[in-house]
Structure formats: structure tokens, C-alpha cells
Amino acid sequence: MRELEKRSNLIMAKILLISANTYVYPYPVYPIGMAAISAALKKNNHTVLQYDCLFPNKSLRETIAEFNPNIVGISVRNIDNEDYLAADNHWSCDVVKNLIREIKSVNNIPVFLGGAGFSVVAEKFLDYANADFGIVGAGEKSVQVLVSNILSGENIKENIFSSQGFDSALEPDIDKNLLQKYMRSGGLLGVLTKRGCAYKCGYCSYPSIDGRKFAAFEVKTIVGYIKKLQQEMGVNEIFFTDSVFNDSCGYACDLCREIISQNVKIKFAAYFNPANVSFEDLKLFKEAGLFAVELGTDAACDTTLNALKKTFKFDDVLKFQSMCDDLRLPCSHFIIFGGPDETYGTIQESLDNIKKINNGVVMVFSGVRVHYNTEIYNRALKEGKLTKDTNLLKPYYYFSDKINISKMNDMILQSFKGNRKRIFPPEKGEEMMRTLRGFGYKGLLWDTLIKF
Template sequence: MASVFLISSNTNVEPYPVYPIGMSVIAGALHRAGHEVFQYDMLVEGDSLAHLTKTLGRFDPDYVGVSIRNVDNVDSFTSHENGFIQKVREIVGTVKEFGVPVLAGGSGFSLLPDEILEFIGADYGVVGEGEQKMLRLIERLEQGQNTERIFGPEEGIPGAEIPVPQWDSRLLDYYIKESGVVNVQTKRGCEHRCSYCTYPYLEGKKMRVRPAKNVADEIEMLHAHGAEHFFFTDSVFNDRAGHHLLVAEEIIKRGLEIKWCAFFQPGRIEHDEIKLLKRSGMKAIEVGTDATTDTTLRGLHKSFSFDDVVDFNEKCIAQKVPCAHFVIFGGPGETMETVHEGIANMNSLRSCVVFPFSGIRLHKGTPLFTRAVKEGVIAPDQALLEPFYYFSPLIEQEEMNATLYKGFHKRRDRLFPPDDGQQRINIMKKFGFRGILWDQLIRFDD
């Protein structure tokens, strides 16, 4: 059996530090297979290459796995210079001095595996779910077999077999203290077909749900460790089959006093469903509204209308559940007319926060990338390690951004541009607030 040193390369703390559950899931799979595993988090260890070098020297691993969570922050206002990947390149360079194979993976890596593998200088890569592929890769390397450099996506493991991460107590203590939020996954895959989204590629087009009992077992264990705030990291928590309601019922049955937040699609929802979710600890909802008019919603292949968004928001207000709507301007079909309409629509939503973004980060393999090529927005062979943003050919980017700023800048609950919103959140952090934080901007009428 081999010794494997796993590194979480992420040091981004915006909007708050996030426990690297991807690394810990891989750690659990390797440990159960009999390998010796060490989990190392660059953020927890102070983002120090010197400390990494010292720790690698003590562990003396046979293999090093590097988890890449994000390529960039998907904010078109940011000057990226290879985003977060330059730091990963430095980490890999440090590891290479020890002469051991470097295996790259993670959600960020899976978006651009060929470009990232070449840029960072790793030896092998794993795309998508890595539990089984990492085991096969190491097995082949141990046996001296020739193997492909990149293990591509394949059919995901069944929901009942999705493993619990091998939670590291030291890392867990850090994230509970620094962010107050621990992430839990209840399912993988996505049943929706949004034109820009990579989830169907990374996790499959069908949702594979974990048994509600297994999810509650994990929450109960983490709660006993001191975690009180949770974020469900599913692509969409409120699935059509109602698995999210089973999770809520299991939490209630166990009497777990927790608070949680998740990503929701603003589709049909009933008052009694919101009441149930709130009883289970739902503190707030992050809503994938994504576009702001019926025209632009259709352009993103959304299955709901703006009237559905209003209805969803009003039902949450009735139960005093804070909502944050994440929307993108500049998508397919956007014109200056729809920009003005969209600003009016979002400002009409009561008692909620809105995070507007400008432009859509393009990824190959998505319907939006295909459309962008047909429209002449991007060349089919365009390198995407440096982010390339889609903007409707029917608008002028600077004019749209100026209009968005004018439309939102007087509202404390409309956070545009994105960096302004992050600065407000950082101020709240300095005053000792922990958790998702944006909910502090909402006031409900009694």
C-alpha cells in the first residue's frame, strides 16, 4: 500500500472559508483501501510553501494529490492573471522537488483538465468524481502499468454509495472557528439543463441522492463536534422528487438544533414545504434565479418564469426566510431594453438581497459555448485558462455595466459590482459575524 499526501490548494476566503470536502472524500476512499493518507490544507497552514516543504519532508509520501476547487472567481470585473491556478503551479513546483508523482483533481481542475495539467506541471489528472478513479490510478502506478494521463468523466457512483468525507478534526475546528459554516452534500448530479452550467458534465444529468438517514448521521456527527451552521452544497437542493423534504424530516425527527442554507431553484414551492424546511433549521436560501426577464431566462434554458421568481420570493417572505437572488446580466438575448426591465424586476423584489453579475464565464462542452461560437463571440479553439466571458452581441458591455451601477448603487441590499458586496461582507466579519452574512442585510416588515 502507498502513502498519499493530499493538498487542498484553495486559499480563497470569499465569501467565507470553505472546508475542502472534496479532498476529504478522496482521503476516505484511499484510507478504506488501506493506503496511508495525510490531509494538508494550504489555507489552514497559512499559505506557506516553506511549511508545505517541511511537512512533505516529514511525511515522505509516495504520491501527492492536489485538489483544485476554483479556477477563478467568475467575476468579469476582476483582473485574473491565471486566477487561482498560478498558486497551484507554485505548489506543484514545490512538490516536484521531492521527485514523487503529482495527481491533480477537483471541481476546478475538471473544468479545464488539459490546459491546467499542462500549466501546473502535474503528472496525472482525475476529472469528475475521484473516489474510484484515484484508487485505480494509484493501483496502476504501483504495478508499473502504463496509464493515461487524464482519467475522464464516467458514470457516477450510486447515491447510496456516496461516501462520507474523512473529516479531519483539526481542519474542522479551523473552519468552524473562521467561517462558522460546514458544508454537507446530500446528492450529486443535476436534472436541469441550464445553458451555461457544467454540473451535468461533472456530476451527470441525473440526481443521485444519498439516503436521508446517511445525511442526518453526518450532520449529527458534525453537530456533536461543534458545528451549528451548515450549507448544503448540492447543485440544487430542492429537487423535483422531494428528497430535500426527507432530509428535513430526518433532521426534525432527531431533534437536531442546527441552522442551514442551500441553493434553491425558484420553481413551484408550497407554504407547508417552507414551514417544514424552516422547522428543520433552514435559516436562509440562495436562489439560482440567474436571469432577470422572461426573455433572458429562456436564453439560459430556464424552466421557470419571472412570475415564478416573484411567487417564490413572496412565499419566503411570508415565512420570514431570507433570500439572496444570484443573477447574471449580458446573457443570451440580452438587450439594453431587457437590462432596464431586469433592473426594475430585481428592484421590485421585496425583502431580499440581489447579487448581480456581468457576463457569463464560458466553458467548453456547454450549450452556451456552442452558441457563442455560432454567434462569433468566441473561436472554437479559444484557450479558457484565462477566463472568457459571454456578453450578448446585442449589448455594449460598458454601457450595460454603467446602467447596472446606476440602477443598483443606492440599494444596500443590491450588491453590484460583486467586489462591493464582498467588501460589505468583510466589514461584517470584522465585527465578529459568522456564517453566510448577507442575511444581515434583510429586514422583514412585522
């Protein structure tokens, strides 16, 4: 290993971290995963440089030549955009493969991969991209083990490291200049208040990667971090990127009470589950700064909700929407058509139900992107739609046998005609957001479609 510095008994390395994501729909998302890994490595006295492929200061080749890293880590946010109808599905595997080829052509140094996109299909991604190592799930602790193993020069037996948990006291290493670029482009900074997920949605592999229980950070730590973001970085709007903000344990209520009691004036949006939340809770969240809600509705009638293993009924969605309307809180719904147990009957029932979500924005996807370790993967195997040899690195979408995809899409288009708050196909939303950003709008943007 070249140019390693020794300080006391620690070997220090120069580590280049790269965020590979350049997909900006629905808005540019600051690479918070890379920032978390950077903080963890700096804590162990390594020298870290963060390189963002969306807003690079210079070419990767020049950066490597100047910084001369010993190790490179690449953060992969998504494998693709999960949109069956998109002309370009933003498949990230070739992007990462090309990055690695370029890195190795300058310096043949170890490259490791991590991030949510990598973690859902780790082994296949690693092989495809020709990376040396990978970290699955939260990487703050495992990256220390990986880096010290690389530096020790010993033969590393496993090339994929599973998560060893996270450090709840560690604040992400936010690059102020990079953050300004994201904020100027209309992006929002993500803040995580807990990891893991206690739900079991049929298409989602996140709980198998990040834990099947909610693991929350200290309320005071999060509020202190938000204050710091405001004072030192000028951040006034954030997105709580927890899988579900309104957990059933009441943590979100404690957090909001703390925000109010410390008089922190922050605006935030978050992902919600329509169950487990009372009008009083929602009022408290709004008082603490909640300005918009993204609801993981996923399906629009009880049959398809049940088939996706959602734990609520469509009536819960309507009740939640009505509370949002009463509190003048913009609310959006992500809904998938064509999945398990879909029939023409459920399509029509869902379209009729969506009409009842009067003031909400509804974004619709066609077909369910299948990932390993999910209920829908097992169902697709059982139904003979795919085999154990099917490589899910490339997008594969589950569609019910009882419908014709084009006919279903036509029914959706017909029903949504003339309604700006109904977004289908997803590329229509991308187009709309590009236009709004062109006019200087910032933030979520879908919330500007709602008038109270």
C-alpha cells in the same frame, strides 16, 4: 516506488492531499472534496495527510520533507472567480503549477489533480500545471484505480481518469482541527445530500461532469452524518451544497422529515430553484432548520431567463421571494447581466423587476464566464465570438452584441444606488463581507442585511 508497505496483498502508500483553494468569498469553504478523497484512500488502508493552503500548519516544503509521501493529490475548487470586473480574478492555474513545481523540487513523485475547478477544463489544466494525472468528476472510486495503477508500476496509458461514481456510504474524513479554523473564520461546512443535476442551465458544465440526474444519498445516512458532526465536531450550522436542494423528486422533503423526526437541531442554508416548491414544502424545510436560501435566479426577465435555458419564469422568482418573506426566511439572488439576448430593453426590464424583489439580497455579475460543453459555448462558437482553438483555461466572458458593457454597468449602478441589499460589482460584496468579518460576524453574512 519508495518505502511502500505491504499488508496482506495490499500495497499501501503515503498520500499527501492538498487543497489549493485560498479564495474566501463569500465565506471560507471547508475543503470537503479533499476530505472525501481522504476517506476513500484510508478505506483502502493508505496513509493520508491533508494539507490546506488556506490554513497551513507549516510550509509545504517542510510537510513533504517530514511526511515523505509516495503520491500527491491536489484538489482544485475553482479555476477563477468568474468575475469579469475583478482586478484580481484569482486564477488558480498558476497557484497549482507553482505547488507542483515545489513538490517536484523536493521529491519527483507522481502528482494528480481533481476537484470541480480542474474537472471543467481537465486536459488543458493538466498540461498547463505539469501534473501527471487527473480525475474528472466524483473521485472516490477512480482515485483507487489511479493509485493502484501508479503503485503497480505499470505504464498508465491514459493520464485523465473519468469518474466511476461515488460511494454513498462513505463519510468525508473531516479534520477536526482544520474545521475549527474554518468555523472560527466564519466558514460553513458543506454537506452533500445528492450529486448530479437534472437541469440544463446554458452556462453550466456541472451536469456533464457529475451526471445529468440527481443521485441522492440515503436519507438516514445523511441524518446520521449530521448528528455525528454535531456531537463530535460541534457543528451547528451547515450548507447543503447540492446543485439544487429542492429537487422535484421530493427527496429534500424526505430528508427534512427525517431531521425533524430524529429531533436533530441543525441550522442549514441551501441552493434553491424557485420552481417545484410549495409554501408547505418551504415551511417544512424551515421547521427542519433552513435559515437562509440562495436562489439560482441567474436572470431577471423572461427573455434572458429563456436565453440561459432556465426552466422558470420571473413570476416564479417573485412568488418564491414572497413565500420567503411570509416565512421570514432571508433569500438572496445571483443574477447575470449582459448574457445572451440581452438588450437595453431587457436590462431596463430586469432592473425594474429587481425592484420588486424588495427584501431579497441581489448579487449581480457582468457577463457569462464560458466553459466547454455548455450551450453558451456552442452559441459563442456559432456567433464567431470564439473558435475551437480558444483556450478557456483563461477566463472568457460572453457578452451580447446588442449592448455596451460600460453603459450596462452604469445602468445597474444607477439603479442600485443607496440600496445595501444590491451588490454590484461583486468586489463591493467582498469588501462588505471583509468588514463584517472584521467585526466578528460569521456564516453567510448577506443574511444580516435583511430585516423582517
